[in-house]
Amino acid sequence: MARQLSLVPAPPLGPAVLEHVWPALRAALDGAAPLAVLPAGDGPAATARAVLRPEVPLEDDVDLVVVTSGSTGTGRGVLLSAAAVRASATATLDRLGGPGDWLLALPVSAIAGLQVLARAALAGRTPTVLGHGQPLTDAVAAMPGGRRYTALVPTQLRRSLAAEPEALRAFDAVLVGGAATDPDLLTAARDAGVAVVTTYGMTETAGGCVYDGVPLDGVAVRVAEGVELAGPVLAQGYRLDPAGTAEAFADGWFRTRDAGTWAEGRLTVNGRLDDVLISGGVNVSPQAVEAALRAHPDVADAVVSGVPDAEWGHRVVAAVVPAPGAAPTLETLRPWVAARLGAAAAPRQLHLLDAVPVLHTGKPDRRAVTRLIEGA
CATH class of the missing domain: 3.40.50.12780 (ANL, N-terminal domain)
Incomplete structure (x- = not known):
């Protein structure tokens, strides 16, 4: 039956x-x-x-x-x-x-x-x-x-x-x-x-x-x-x-x-087999960049994505939630990431979020973050 x-x-x-x-x-x-x-x-x-x-x-x-x-x-x-x-x-x-x-x-x-x-x-x-x-x-x-x-x-x-x-x-x-x-x-x-x-x-x-x-x-x-x-x-x-x-x-x-x-x-x-950005001819792991950003005292959370770029192939873009009372800037975060992962991994664009949007599973909603970045 x-x-x-x-x-x-x-x-x-x-x-x-x-x-x-x-x-x-x-x-x-x-x-x-x-x-x-x-x-x-x-x-x-x-x-x-x-x-x-x-x-x-x-x-x-x-x-x-x-x-x-x-x-x-x-x-x-x-x-x-x-x-x-x-x-x-x-x-x-x-x-x-x-x-x-x-x-x-x-x-x-x-x-x-x-x-x-x-x-x-x-x-x-x-x-x-x-x-x-x-x-x-x-x-x-x-x-x-x-x-x-x-x-x-x-x-x-x-x-x-x-x-x-x-x-x-x-x-x-x-x-x-x-x-x-x-x-x-x-x-x-x-x-x-x-x-x-x-x-x-x-x-x-x-x-x-x-x-x-x-x-x-x-x-x-x-x-x-x-x-x-x-x-x-x-x-x-x-x-x-x-x-x-x-x-x-x-x-x-x-x-x-x-x-x-x-x-x-x-x-x-x-990480994912297909989750690699190529920026300036160098493979960049978004997860590694996110981990480096979260280690910065001004950052509470972070999601990293790649935006197509005529010069770099992909431009590394970081969306971060500031730590309480902090105001992270691209000028402070770029050298922080570069020192840990190399210059290619350093974000070239920064967006500040109140909170990272999540899916029903609790995972970050990366496509929602990408839409926020594209609409900014």
């Missing part, structure tokens, strides 16, 4: 998550009711519906469909079985030292937030939800005693480390993923006594599957043209997209679009 996909709108972080999404996810993990959580906002929700096409019967053996952010292209509906989600959650709990209580601080329309709920479900615990604007300290105080875990994106870690480091120290592990984490930020967090664990993975691997460079139990890694992953955590493909599925999934392996190295049982990810 054909199974139909149930759609649940993602509520704002708060009690409504436990009322609406929590029971629906547990039912999906039991194989009782296939689920997709729509991202918040009319635009993202409409885009997700178009990808999901709930009126079309669901592919076989699928229990959860998660729409990707589309940060590097059109968003896709990733087909996950309950077994894959459970395998990921179980391996994570084993790696972290056993079951504990989880604080949800990420959107539940994305795999990172859904995995927090799944890990709590497998541990037999009800998660605590960080409300919008709620201090992290208050949320930690509401959690039961014993082992405590949470998952954050780098921007959340940076803000919490500056404002509430004592709250971060209350966790037995703080998983950080969704985007590359600046080495300086990791060092600062660990020096402050925060048990940070870097995670690498994606919706197609049911969330993070490589922790601090080491694959979770059952996960295999190899590097060919790019990083490839295998194991029980893999998705079955993309919703109503057999061609895309065949291109990305083959012989039990998922081909990411990330560059990396695999040596002595440890993976190092070096």
Whole structure:
């Protein structure tokens, strides 16, 4: 009998998550009711519906469909079985030292937030939800005693480390993923006594599957043209997209679009294969420039893009959020970046932002930043 996909709108972080999404996810993990959580906002929700096409019967053996952010292209509906989600959650709990209580601080329309709920479900615990604007300290105080875990994106870690480091120290592990984490930020967090664990993975691997460079139990890694992953955590493909599925999934392996190295049982990810700017004939990594900019005391956050330029090929453009009370200028940031990465990487154009726009997953919305730059 054909199974139909149930759609649940993602509520704002708060009690409504436990009322609406929590029971629906547990039912999906039991194989009782296939689920997709729509991202918040009319635009993202409409885009997700178009990808999901709930009126079309669901592919076989699928229990959860998660729409990707589309940060590097059109968003896709990733087909996950309950077994894959459970395998990921179980391996994570084993790696972290056993079951504990989880604080949800990420959107539940994305795999990172859904995995927090799944890990709590497998541990037999009800998660605590960080409300919008709620201090992290208050949320930690509401959690039961014993082992405590949470998952954050780098921007959340940076803000919490500056404002509430004592709250971060209350966790037995703080998983950080969704985007590359600046080495300086990791060092600062660990020096402050925060048990940070870097995670690498994606919706197609049911969330993070490589922790601090080491694959979770059952996960295999190899590097060919790019990083490839295998194991029980893999998705079955993309919703109503057999061609895309065949291109990305083959012989039990998922081909990411990330560059990396695999040596002595440890993976190092070096950014996207296609995320390189050529400026003045020199390859420039936007992620490396962003990390250098965030290390400047006048910069709270940064997104870097390339604008076509007749002379340079691409002109490196930086959009930065100033640190409180600071007023960064191109004249101060260019030599700072050049000293660390070379002259070609130094931004030739600067835009100041109040905040970096984000996608429903919490990742920076690079296309929105590009539109802001082009419209300036």
